[in-house]
Amino acid sequence: MNQIVVLNAGGQYCHLIARRIRELGVHAVVADVHRPATDFRGARGLIISGGPASVTEPTSPSVDRAIYELGVPILGICYGHQLLARDLAGRVEPGTTKEYGHSSLHAGEGRLFRGLPARQFTVWMSHGDTVVDVPPGFVITGETDDCKVAAMEHAGRRLFGLQFHPEVVHTEHGTEIYRTFVFDVCGCREDWDPRARVDQVVADIRRAAGDRKVFFLISGGVDSTVAFSLCARALGPERVLGLYVDTGFMREGDAEAMQYLTTALGARTVRRVDRSADFFGRLRGVIHPEDKRAIIGETFVAVQEDEFARLGLREEEWLLGQGTIYPDTIESGGARHAAKIKTHHNRVERIQALIDAGRVIEPLVDFYKDEVRVLGEELGLPHDVVWRHPFPGPGLAVRCLGAQARAPVESLEPTTIPLPAGAEGWIVPVRTVGVQGDERSYSRLLAVAGLGEAEAAGAFARRVTNEHRTINRVAAVIFQRADAAFGRLAVHPAALTPQRIAVLRAADDLVTRLVRARGLYDAIWQMPVAMLPLGSGPGRETIVLRPVNSRDGMTADFARLPAPLVAELAHALGGLERVDAVLYDVTNKPPATIELE
DSSP states (O other): OOEEEEEESSOTTHHHHHHHHHHTTOEEEEEETTSOGGGGTTOSEEEEOOOSSOTTSTTSOOOOGGGGGSOOOEEEETHHHHHHHHHTTOEEEEEEEEEEEEEEEEEOSOGGGTTOSOSEEEEEEEEEEEEEEOOTTOEEEEEOSSOTTSEEEETTTTEEEESSOTTSTTSTTHHHHHHIIIIIISOOOOOOOTTOHHHHHHHHHHHHHTTOEEEEEEOSSHHHHHHHHHHHHHHOGGGEEEEEEEOSOOOTTHHHHTHHHHHHHOTTTEEEEEOHHHHHHHTTTOOOHHHHHHHHHHHHHHHHHHHHHHHTOOGGGEEEEOOOOHHHHHHTTOSTTOOOSOOOGGGSHHHHHHHHTTOEEOTTTTOOHHHHHHHHHHTTOOHHHHTSOOOOTTGGGGTBOOBSSOEEOEEOOTTTSOOOTTOEEEEEEEEEEEEETTEEEEEEEEEEEOOOSHHHHHHHHHHHHHHOTTEEEEEEEEEEOTTSOGGGOEEOOBOOOHHHHHHHHHHHHHHHHHHHHTTOGGGSSBOOEEEESEESSTTOEEEEEOOEEOSSSSSBEEOOOOHHHHHHHHHHHHTSTTEEEEEEEOOOBTTBOSSOO
């Protein structure tokens, strides 16, 4: 059997590992970490994924230890690396310093590092525990400044452990490391062809739908557009119906983006309805991000039911189509052992009940964002549709943060977190969502004025978030009104209102136009624009720029914007009515998620 099996311990990047193996031309599947060793006889190699648990806890996910006697090569990644050490009589302890994001690996003569052009390179870390003693027969083959056992191996038994994540694009030479394991260590051959993806998905849709039709809630974003187009390709335009729901939280121009589908498939196939009053009404006074997402998801289901009744459709003849992609599932805690980072609107309770009843079809549920774009190109969708920046299903609702009570910013004491020379910092009394060590964090934002150029700002953010678990996001202050110095600002009670969303929509549109005008739109993977109720008084706001570069959305680097563009954005946004300050988020994912909520 020419196959690699990835044992899922609940890691955010588990399926990403399998995908990287398939990209090498070798079939890879994901299996539960608890499966018996006898199930894996004949596999060419096993990879144990990362996960949010600690191997020091008795209830943490474990493998059948008989896998170590199969004679099959085994590679442990992050949690899997620590599990390997624990199971084979090494020692694992909580780390003194947590590592999230970039780190520099000093590689030794390990087999997985053979042929690499450098012995020191950047790797991607996301862990709290660390291996302090390797098991008998193992040798240390790599270390970082904060992790002395970043790589280990037992050459004779073909057992390997890596504390870092080769599967994410931010690890240099990650593909080469997997290639060495798959071909050199496991002896696999290249026989998997991933190119026939459109035909495979079309066949899957026909099989799942049977003689039923598909009703889609579409947003104008790439995921729902590609999923809807695939269903139309598979079933024909007469068996699909797309509904664009104006929630009140859409971007400027979103409705116009639907014109392609209307032209390609016909006006009867794609309809539009304004239900913004329903969404604003149900979200009145709601502050917490998980509550927002749940209410938005439930409201989408209610809208779908209303439209079914209005159009006279019979439920038993229709499936609900969704543009769900794999990161939505994993971040919602939809894989066994995985931690919930945030519940995506397409994974709320009522939709999950429909999924369990077999009434939902999701053509893209096993795909990542870059793979969705490839499918879109293979379908012949226009470039502007395929490469439009990603946009969350809840829209601007999860980019417009709220607060229940007034709270001033807190000046940072230099003894708590040393700042660069000439810089000044403040803890902003809002919490944002992050992912640290494969677990959800809901922690504070640190705003700093005088951070200097982007690279230095990013290095500062990495240090702070690694050393201080109570902070998961750092942003540079790039504008503050002369009559509203940042240190005198406060968060004021605020929730979602049409007036606040109008300010945010104007800011988002302004940023998009300026980035396009400078020819940088396609060079940035996504550029969320968020808003905090932070200002000199009630009704005053702070805009947060969150440009990121990513491949699949599972990890991300903050995008380094040219200094002239940063200055131009700061000046333009500072000129908007009600805006007192502008921040530039310089945090990677992890520890911060791409969206603030």
